[in-house]
Amino acid sequence: MDLSVILRTVGSLALISGALSIIISLSEMVLNNYGTVELDINNGDRKLSVKGGSSLLSTLAGEKVFIPSACGGKATCGLCKVGILDGAGPIALTEEPYLTQEDRASNLRLSCQVKVKTNMRLLIPEDLFNIREYLCELEEIEDLTYDIKRLYLKLPQDQTINFKAGQFMQFYSRPYGKIKEEVFRAYSISSKSSQHDHVELLIRLVPNGIVTTYVHTALSVGDTVRLSGPYGDFYLRGDAEELIMIAGGSGLAPIRSLVYEVIEKGLPHKMRFFFGANKLRDLFYLEEFARIEQEHPNFKFIPCLAFPEPEDNWQGETGFVTVALEKHVDSGENREAYLCGSPGMLDACIKILKDKGFPDSKIFFDKF
Ligand SMILES: Cc1cc2nc3c(=O)[nH]c(=O)nc-3n(C[C@H](O)[C@H](O)[C@H](O)COP(=O)(O)OP(=O)(O)OC[C@H]3O[C@@H](n4cnc5c(N)ncnc54)[C@H](O)[C@@H]3O)c2cc1C
Ligand code: FES
Incomplete structure (x- = not known):
């Protein structure tokens, strides 16, 4: 076939497809115009x-x-x-x-x-309708582990927040790199519910995750961060003598807030906090929880390492957090359980709790 015929055919096809795409976008505009x-x-x-x-x-x-x-x-x-x-x-x-x-x-x-x-x-x-939007200033950002960052955010001068320990905020990332739009995700508040002018969030990097990559690579001190909240029904019921708390990784965030709520309100509950991780490098806030344990005899901290390295020189519980749970919790009598972490870990722990007699109504969790 002669070259001019080929060129004319390609040109006509391009014109037709251009016209079609204009018709499609016009019809979308008309069809999607609901007034x-x-x-x-x-x-x-x-x-x-x-x-x-x-x-x-x-x-x-x-x-x-x-x-x-x-x-x-x-x-x-x-x-x-x-x-x-x-x-x-x-x-x-x-x-x-x-x-x-x-x-x-x-x-x-x-x-x-x-x-x-x-x-x-x-x-x-x-x-x-009580949920508010906050344009916060990122006052501090630091590494707690190789993949978890702590963000300390200052609310605008004329705004305060009231939340129940355990609740979460929605965090809005700005467009960055190939991400052309604002995206939001949920992050539990790790700070004390008595603190009304700042919130602390603990954010673990998810490989290729949109918001966590933004937090770990694009965010710096002084940046403005949009949050809304508080949300969620993971909060203290406190209708039992002892609270069994279980977390993995950044799931520590809402548990930290719950522990402080019990302490600051002078509530009578005993608390045992099982914190599961793979290796020593995945544990954080160890000194803080050890200090709380020393100052508050009602609180027991039980960190567990599934795969400690020889150089970790680990003296604490070894094995998955489920092993420690089996060993240390005998029954569900007069106890409530609060769990936060990955779905796999939580499902395994919830099964053990139920086998030990915890009714569904006494088990509270946020899976993420
Ligand atoms: C109530 C609630 C509270 C939460 N609190 C916290 C918190 O305090 N700290 C915290 O770090 N996260 C928390 N999360 C998880 C958080 O909301 C995001 O889901 C997470 O940070 C991933 O967001 P992303 O935009 O980076 O990843 P996305 O862009 O949503 O995901 C990218 C890819 O990774 C996969 N993926 C998503 N999440 C995970 C994951 N956790 N593990 C493995 N793969 C995953 C997805 O399937 C997808 O393929 C919470 C979630 C809920 C529901
Ligand atoms: S926002 Fe609708 S399912 Fe998550």
Whole structure:
């Protein structure tokens, strides 16, 4: 075939595909233009006029109504449930794994998966209206281990925070490198609940993780960090004589806050804190917890190393934290358990606790 024919054919194809993409984007603009939509919250208590077209989660955030979310809207955490009486449309496949029979009966939906297209009637717990947004200054950032950083963030001068020990904040990373948009994830507060002008977070680097890579490589002292919170129902119930606390890695964060809450409020509970790690290099805050143990006879700290190195010269418990749990906790009688760490570790510990007689109602956890 002659070259000019080939060139003409390629040119025509390029023109057609260009025209098609313009038609597609124009039709998307028309189809996604839902205009202004009315959101009725809690039977008329609040009414919002919003632009349709985005997820309910981000639409509400735009109106400063912050719904808990750990995964940033990827339908992998199941935390963003909201009651939708009208206007939600059918349940999406991505929602299915997270909605129990009770959730469905209560019209709960994952707000990150529901698009705002039409007027909606919503049920949102009143507590969530107390959640605030904070533009914090990063006052300190330091390595606690090779992969965990401690962030100490100062709230704006005119704002304070009230949270229950154990709760978490949403942390918003800025665009960096190939990441072109703001992304948010959940981080438990490790500071004392009596501290109202700063929050401390402990963030472990997840290889290729968007937010943790931002924290570990792009964040420096003096930077402004956007947080919202507090969120979550992992907090002290305190309806037992002894609290069994179990953490792995950065799961220590909310447990630290819980330990201080019990101490500062002068609560009578005994506490035993099992902290699991692989090697000595994964342990941190050892001196602080050893000091608390010395000063407060009600508190016992039990760090456990699964794979100590000979040079670690480790004198403490060896084996997985489950081994120590089996050895030191005889029954669930008059005890509550608070666990925070990876799903695998928590599932193994929860099984042991249940075998020892802890009822579900006395086991509280955040898995991450
Ligand atoms: C209630 C709650 C509290 C939390 N508190 C803390 C905390 O105090 N400190 C802390 O460090 N983290 C905490 N997390 C986890 C945190 O929210 C993020 O999920 C985590 O930091 C990864 O975010 P990322 O954006 O870096 O990774 P993403 O970009 O979300 O993930 C990148 C890749 O890594 C995988 N991945 C994600 N998370 C993990 C993981 N933990 N281990 C292995 N692979 C993973 C994903 O499947 C994905 O393939 C908490 C989570 C919840 C739900
Ligand atoms: S925000 Fe995580 S499932 Fe909706």
